[in-house]
Amino acid sequence: MARRAAPEVNAGSMADIAFLLLIFFLVTTTIEVDSGIVSKLPPEVDEKTPPPPVKKKNIFQVLVNKDNQLLVEEELMELKDLTEAAVAFIDNGGGEGKSGCAYCEGERSPDSSDNPKKAIVSLVNDRQATYNYYISVTNELVRAYTILRNRAATQRYGETYESMYARYKDTQESDKETPEYLELEKRLDVIRELYPRNLSEAEPQVAG
Amino acid sequence: MSKFNKKKSGDLPPVSTASLPDIVFMLLFFFMVATVMRDDEMLVENQLPAANQVEKLEDKNKLVNIYIGKPGVNYQKTFGTSDVVQLGDKISRVEDVYNYVNTKRSAMPENLQDQMMVSLKVDRNAKVGVLTDVKQELRKAQALKITYTSNQGDPMNNIKRR
Numbered sequence: 084m085a086r087r088a089a090p091e092v093n094a095g096s097m098a099d100i101a102f103l104l105l106i107f108f109l110v111t112t113t114i115e116v117d118s119g120i121v122s123k124l125p126p127e128v129d130e131k132t133p134p135p136p137v138k139k140k141n142i143f144q145v146l147v148n149k150d151n152q153l154l155v156e157e158e159l160m161e162l163k164d165l166t167e168a169a170v171a172f173i174d175n176g177g178g179e180g181k182s183g184c185a186y187c188e189g190e191r192s193p194d195s196s197d198n199p200k201k202a203i204v205s206l207v208n209d210r211q212a213t214y215n216y217y218i219s220v221t222n223e224l225v226r227a228y229t230i231l232r233n234r235a236a237t238q239r240y241g242e243t244y245e246s247m248y249a250r251y252k253d254t255q256e257s258d259k260e261t262p263e264y265l266e267l268e269k270r271l272d273v274i275r276e277l278y279p280r281n282l283s284e285a286e287p288q289v290a291g
Numbered sequence: 292m293s294k295f296n297k298k299k300s301g302d303l304p305p306v307s308t309a310s311l312p313d314i315v316f317m318l319l320f321f322f323m324v325a326t327v328m329r330d331d332e333m334l335v336e337n338q339l340p341a342a343n344q345v346e347k348l349e350d351k352n353k354l355v356n357i358y359i360g361k362p363g364v365n366y367q368k369t370f371g372t373s374d375v376v377q378l379g380d381k382i383s384r385v386e387d388v389y390n391y392v393n394t395k396r397s398a399m400p401e402n403l404q405d406q407m408m409v410s411l412k413v414d415r416n417a418k419v420g421v422l423t424d425v426k427q428e429l430r431k432a433q434a435l436k437i438t439y440t441s442n443q444g445d446p447m448n449n450i451k452r453r
Contacts (some may be wrong), residue, residue, distance in 0.1 A: 094312070101315040108322035115327040118345035119410060119438035127430045147419075151450075160449065211418030212411045214359075217422075218340045218439055218448040223346040252347060284426075 149211035169227035335360035341444025360414030
């Protein structure tokens with residue numbers, strides 16, 4: 084008997100099956116957000132220790148009220164102007180002698196911060212402010228630090244802080260012993276040392 | 292004459308659907324790769340805000356998620372409409388954050404415990420009040436590395452879109 088060729092499998096329903104799976108995955112997919120503004124909380128302090136003395140001129144006060152309005156250094160401000168004001172404050176470098184700041188390019192006004200290491204940005208929120216606004220304010224303040232760090236890094240190493248940091252983060256586990264990696268790490272530390280992110284969120288006040 | 296009659300059928304030839312499975316498969320593979328199965332069922336509204344100073348987060352096994360927002364529509368009868376905290380897959384009190392974080396931390400491998408990061412997923416319309424309370428709890432629990440999880444985007448859009 085002659086061998087009959089095997090009948091061809093009907094592939095017409097393939098599309099249906101694929102559609103079924105596709106719809107399943109479409110419905111179950113939630114593309115997870117994996118980015119965020121990284122921050123560090125201060126360790127808990129016990130109430131007896133007095134806070135370290137900080138000169139008033141070294142504090143940049145940002146208040147957010149319940150109507151999402153911004154009060155910066157006792158003046159109303161629009162959010163879009165915040166970064167500029169923060170940069171001017173951090174980079175002021177008004178200190179003299181030891182507390183001076185050789186790399187600052189600010190106005191060196193004696194009424195603003197001495198140097199970036201001493202400059203503290205203090206953010207106080209009303210409980211009724213929305214998170215939307217809060218995150219935008221935080222973002223703008225962080226951006227002020229990023230701008231300054233980028234500038235310092237470009238002057239020193241000819242590369243922005245952001246791109247150096249991205250390179251640092253992208254390094255494979257196996258390359259973490261190479262001299263380039265360690266050098267990069269050192270450079271990042273230098274820049275962070277120049278403009279440390281002193282972003283303080285005040286202790287919540289009990290009485291309004 | 293029949294020679295001319297033939298031409299009158301000006302119908303378009305049917306579109307070939309032979310490549311349809313290929314297209315569908317392509318989409319299928321995309322979604323299969325992009326899918327992350329949610330660990331926690333969302334009980335609260337959770338629309339994240341946008342920011343542009345974001346960093347990529349740590350590996351998933353170092354993250355502890357805390358969700359804050361209004362209870363979802365189905366849960367508003369039980370939990371009201373003010374902001375609540377969701378830990379794991381249930382809505383909890385703020386005081387439970389301390390225990391939750393400590394439990395999560397001790398469940399981690401020992402070498403990762405001090406790299407633990409708390410990912411705060413806060414709804415963009417939530418009030419800051421609850422977040423402040425949660426942060427105080429986190430300080431108590433010595434979980435100091437936190438991140439405000441947000442989408443990449445222009446933060447100014449947060450304010451306009453209300």
